[in-house]
Amino acid sequence: MKFFSTALALTLVTSFCLSLSAERLIDEKVKVTSNYDWSNYAQDKGSSKYAPLDQINRSTVKDLQIVWSWDSTDNQRVTLRPQQVPLSFKATPIKxxxxxxTSTSLGAVVALDAxxxxxxxxxxxxxWKDGRPVNLGFHHRGVSYWENSGKKRILMPTNNGYLWSLDAETGLPDSLFGDGGKVDLTExxxxxxxxxxYGVTAAPTVVGDIVVIGGLVADYPLMDLPPGHVRGFDIHTGKQRWIFHSIPQHGESGNDTWEDDSWKRAGAANVWTLMSADPELGYVYLPFGTPNNDWYGGARPGDNLYAESLVCLDAKTGKRVWHFQMVHHGLWDYDLPAAPNLxxxxxxxxxxxxxxxxxxxxFVYVLDRVTGAPVWPIEERAVQRxxxxxxxxxxxQPIPSKPEAFELQGISDATLIDFTPELRAAAEKIISRFDHGELFTPPSLKGTIQLPGWGGGANWSGAGFDPETSMFYIPSMTMPSVVQLVEPTKDGTTENRYIRGGTRNVRGPQRLPLTKPPYGRIxxxxxxxxxxVWVKPNGEGIRQKIIDMGIDDPGPVGTFTISGPLVTKMLLFQAVTDNKKHLLTAYDKQTGETVHQFELPAAPGGTPMxxxxxxKQYIVIAVGGVKDARLVTLALP
Structure with missing residues (x-):
């Protein structure tokens, strides 16, 4: 009886505990199935672009329809000020x-009913009051959110070099932040x-009470342009808490990689794109770009740390934890273009x-995010001088052993177009006018065909990651370009001996691409x-043109896109403009099979969320540009 009573008690206790666990699981499931936030630009601070939602799935995705759209207020602003023309609408909202x-290309911040x-x-x-901003003009990618002790803030850095803190409920500037709600980032x-x-086009990264800001720096072939220093600001006051020198100053580690005192006048080497963070470790991960002059480094001898490096900082102090340089002494404009995925x-x-x-x-460089050590060997290999x-x-230059490259690299028999012997011969004649060779063939006075070109490969939209399957999804483009160095004019605008000029692009034979397809892929x-696991062209591309030339059907050959991936429980979404059709394509994420295509009303510019x-599950994507920018929202009937 004593044994039976004890066993019964244990059974009841166990049942009660299991019941509590089940209730907690049910509660969590209810939260996900009834309300799910997208609280960072790429969903989480690790930039996964993943949401565990499956109401829109393989069976139901065909029923998607537009349930609402919001016309950007930029459209009206352009009508009033036609000289201020924005680029494509690139923002990804947070929810x-x-x-x-979300932000708009011309620098407004809006709150919308979801x-x-x-x-x-x-x-x-x-x-807009400061005129056309640096580099590509008016464009912006998004905002960030912070909440603590009842305070809710939207953080918005701007094209003209300010950081705003707005009350998330009213949109009014935070009077305790900086000067009336804004901080001047040029100070x-x-x-x-x-x-x-100098300006900022990316959503900031918030770690604890620190707002981490990089910036878009002019990479003109001038001396004394701003370096791409990264800074941490107090989210309560806007006070600058730390600065990390992208071009190490005197006495700092890495300073000797800027030989002949070039660190004093070199510029750029900036984080113009998005960052990622690990709040548990307290680390922020910075993908740095190329120093200026992008394609000629005679005025900046040395490896040039921390240009084209991934740098891990302690977000609270700004102290470097580790770094890994992907390109030594960059000459190809191979910026690290996207937030790294944690x-x-x-x-x-x-x-x-x-x-x-x-x-x-x-390449995909896979590193231990605590120590910076490569997960698979990365070998320093000899390249052409x-x-x-x-x-x-x-x-x-450092070459990863795994994964293999996801894009064509260098001009060779393995990459040159070969639909027919005649096209191959014509392509060989075209490339004979230029220098060409393997990846990292340097720019020249004759002109060098660079593959991938400065646009990628991968670009700012980055990759998506499924934490349940460890699958990594990369949209990319095959875009060769030509870098020809010329002597600058004697007008005193640059002290560089050479700058980029002359021929900039190269076409293949009969107006076809120079290389083998696909020209855009996932x-x-x-x-x-x-x-x-799989590689697929991201659309039909110029398939019909190739067939019309009497060439055997090559199948889909893919096309270019700047939109990033969205990963859900069952599907992978990718937006693209394909033969004048603006499409949001749903793929089976296990096989790459196209499940459904939804036609969008304008060209996709942002990454869907x-x-x-x-x-009710919704999908939102920014489309359009000059006068037709809008958010398009899809859901099931």
Whole structure:
């Protein structure tokens, strides 16, 4: 009886505990199935672009329809000020509770009802008052959110070099932040900055109480342009808490990689794209770009740390934890173009907190995100040296052993177009006018065909990661370009011996691409193994043109896109403009099979996101540009 009573008691206790566990699981499931936020630009601070939602699935995706759209207020602004023309609408909204927050290309911040698209508030940062901003003009990718102790803030850095903190509920500036709600980012830099040479187009990264800001720096072939320093600001006051020198100053580690005191005047080497963070570690991960002059480094001898490096910082102090340089002494404009993906993977049975960085040159660099050590060997290999007077290119570059490159690299028999012997012969005649060869063939006075070109490979939209399967999805483009160096005019605008000029692009024979297809693709890699699971063209591309030339049907050949992937429980979404059709394509994420295509009303410019409100799943994507920018929202009937 004593045994029976004890056993019964244990059974009841166990049942009660299991019941509580089941209730907790049910509660969590209810939260996901009734309300799901997209609280960061790429869903989480690790930039996964993944949401565990499956109401829109393989069976139901065919029923998607537009449930609401919001016309950007930029459209009206362009009508009033036609000289201020924005680029494509590139923003990805965030969703908190029942509200979407997004930026516009001309620098406004808006809050929209997540179910109806109704405007809740708008704040105009008046970026346009400082005229056309640096580099590509008016464009912006998004905002960030912070909440603590009842305070809710939207953080918006601007094209003209300010950081705004807005009350998320009212849209009014935070009077305790900086000067009336904004901080002037051209101050506290350590070097005088012309606002025409600096701005921010990416959503900031918030780690704890620190807002981490990089910036878009002019990469013109001038001396004394701003360096791409990264800074941390107090989210309560706007006070600058730390600065990390992208070009190390005197006495700092890495300073000796800028030889002949070139660190004093070199510029750029900036984080113009998005960042990622690991709040548990307290680390932020910075993907740095190329120093200026992009294609000639005679005025900046040395490896040039921390240009084209992934740098891990302690977000609280700004102290460097580790770094890995992907390109030594960059000459190809191979910026690290996208936020690195923070991935928890299992390699040979060992769990690894890793970071996967996609690149313009077509590599994925997979590193331990705690230590910076490569997960698979990365070998320094000899590359062709430059013969341009005054240039001292690096004798080696780091080449990952795994995964293999996801894009065509270099001009060779393996990459040159070969639909017919005649086309191959014509292509060989075209490339004979230029220098060409393997990846990292340096720019020349004759002109060098660079593959991938400066546009990638991968670009700012980055990759997506499925944490449940360790699958990594990379959209990329095959875009060769020509870099020809010329002597600058004697007008005193640059002290560089050579700048880029002359021929800039190269066409293949009969107006076809120079290389083999696909010209745009999606690559799916299992990051537990480093092996490819599938690679698919991202659309039909110029398939019909090839057939009309009497060439055997090559199948879909893909096309270019700047939109990034969205990963859900069952599907992979990718937006593209294909033969004048603007499409949001749903793929089976396990096989790459096209499940459904939804035609969008304008060209996709942003990366799609998804969320749930009251049990209904929505997908939102920014489309359009000059006068037709809008958010398009899809859901099931």
């Amino acid at each position: 908190i509770n029942n509200t979407l927050f 179910q109806t698209g109704a405007l809740q508030w708008e704040f105009d940062t008046e970026t 506290g830099y350590g070097r005088e900055i012309n606002r025409k040479h 991935v928890d993977i299992k390699v040979d049975g060992k769990a690894i907190k890793a970071v996967a960085q996609v690149s313009k040159q077509g 430059s013969n341009v007077p005054g240039e001292h290119s690096s004798p080696t 690559s799916a890699i299992n990051l537990d193994t480093g092996e490819y 998804t969320y749930m409100v009251d049990g």
